[in-house]
Amino acid sequence: MDFDLPESAAAVREGVLAIAREYDQEYWGRCDADKRWPEEIWRDLVRGGWHALAIPAEHGGGGQGLLELSVALEALAEGGAGGAAGFMYLLTPAFGGLTIARHGTDAQRREFLPGIAAGEIETCFAITEPDAGSNSIAISTRARRDGGGFAVSGQKIWISGVERADFMLLVTRTIPAAEARPRTSGFTVLLVDVKQAVADGTLSYRPIPKLGTNVVASNMVFLDEVRVPADRVLGEVDQGFAVLWDILNPERILAAASGVGFGELVLRIACEYASERAPFGKPIGANQGIAFPLARIKAQVELARLMAYKAAWLWDRGRPCGSEANIAKLTAADAAWQAADRAFQTYGGMAYSLEYPVARMFRDARIAKNIPVAEELVLAHIAQHELGLPKSY
Incomplete structure (x- = not known):
């Protein structure tokens, strides 16, 4: 590649490539056949901080940006991971790290970002629904006010990484689509404690049999009065678009x-x-x-x-x-x-x-x-x- 990257991004590329080249196609083939997360290389990336590039330095990350994160993903894919690389850099580094760093409150950043940077917290993202795929405006998963927080009910589909996630960035409707003016209002993004909701019996999921990229499961997710505290709103209520x-x-x-x-x-x-x-x-x-x-x-x-x-x-x-x-x-x-x-x-x-x-x-x-x-x-x-x-x- 002849493109003259910034020094920071060039260093990222070389660092991630060096790790990726330690894992051959037999490794990736086994992970895919066994339908298991590539834990070994993920741990290597975490140890080097390559997953936390876009997290501010004061929270334990690399203090860099989406460009460096993109270069890291590209290098991982090129070095051997192929299609698996996208999931490895989207689920937690981007959906969790990047989004909370930009839109989280100071308290949310302190709560979540150091754990993400240390590899102790993993996340996933849930927007797609059975009747609302590319038309996000039509989602119907409802978050209603309940005391000091929200109660969420609905269904999501094609949600990857739920089985690993500690927290889910969940896109909900706090104003039904039919009542929202403008149509893009009434969205609220919530940080859902997945493991607690599963333990409570209010969240369940079922893997969808699929053709490929089997290193991570993609799931149907069912939400039945999932409780979410008010301080777990990412951004503003009704203004989540x-x-x-x-x-x-x-x-x-x-x-x-x-x-x-x-x-x-x-x-x-x-x-x-x-x-x-x-x-x-x-x-x-x-x-x-x-x-x-x-x-x-x-x-x-x-x-x-x-x-x-x-x-x-x-x-x-x-x-x-x-x-x-x-x-x-x-x-x-x-x-x-x-x-x-x-x-x-x-x-x-x-x-x-x-x-x-x-x-x-x-x-x-x-x-x-x-x-x-x-x-x-x-x-x-x-x-x-x-x-x-x-x-x-």
Whole structure:
């Protein structure tokens, strides 16, 4: 990579790459097959503070920003983690650390951030519902006033990492959607003590069988009068939409960083095979039919990287970055998918063998075109906000 990163981000890249390269594809394959969190490398990242880069130094973190966090995620993916890297940097470093650092009260920062920085507190994020996927306005999980706090009831779906989380950043409605004026009012983000709610019997979850990225479970979550104290509101009551966008835009930027690192990893694996495989007396990588598609994908990965860095740079400075975050996510997800698809083709029939990592990467790459936001909605956003076309949804 020739991009001249700030010194802080360049150091992050080298540090995380050094850890990632200690874990080969057999390790990642075992974690996926066993459906278990990659605890060993996670502990290495925690010991080095690489997960706490965006937590202020006074709370035990690195005092850096989303750019450095994005570079760390990209390096982890490129170094071997592939699609698993996104979950490792989203669930706690971003959803918990980044959001509480920006939107938490002084008391919340003191309560949560040192524990996150020390690897003692893990978090997850819950917004999606069975009847409210990309249309977040339509969520119906209700938080009603109850004495000095809230009682929350509802259902969430595709919530990753609940089984590990100590706290959940839960998006609720304190004003029903039908009554909210404007439509973006009435949201409240709550910090829910997951383990306490499970012990109380007010929160339960059920893993969803899924195609890939099995290092973390994705769950149905059921909330039945979950009690949340008033001091666990993140941001302001009824005004949580501002907090929400400061979760969703970093999520898209980090998804883009994951796609960039994933693309680099898959390209490396494809090129190594293409340089060694010689069924007709010369490496298949010497053939333009193999080389040119891989070269084009490399160009796409580099362009996606620049947009991801730009979006992170803007976010760190508190500047609007919605379009940049969406474009970064769109281009990086497509580059990662194209890389996985072309690697599959490069391996020929052997791609279908689970002896090689290509099948797993092909499977894992596809979902990035759908989450954390479907590419059709990204394109609709670009059409409306960048091209001035009429709103389509």
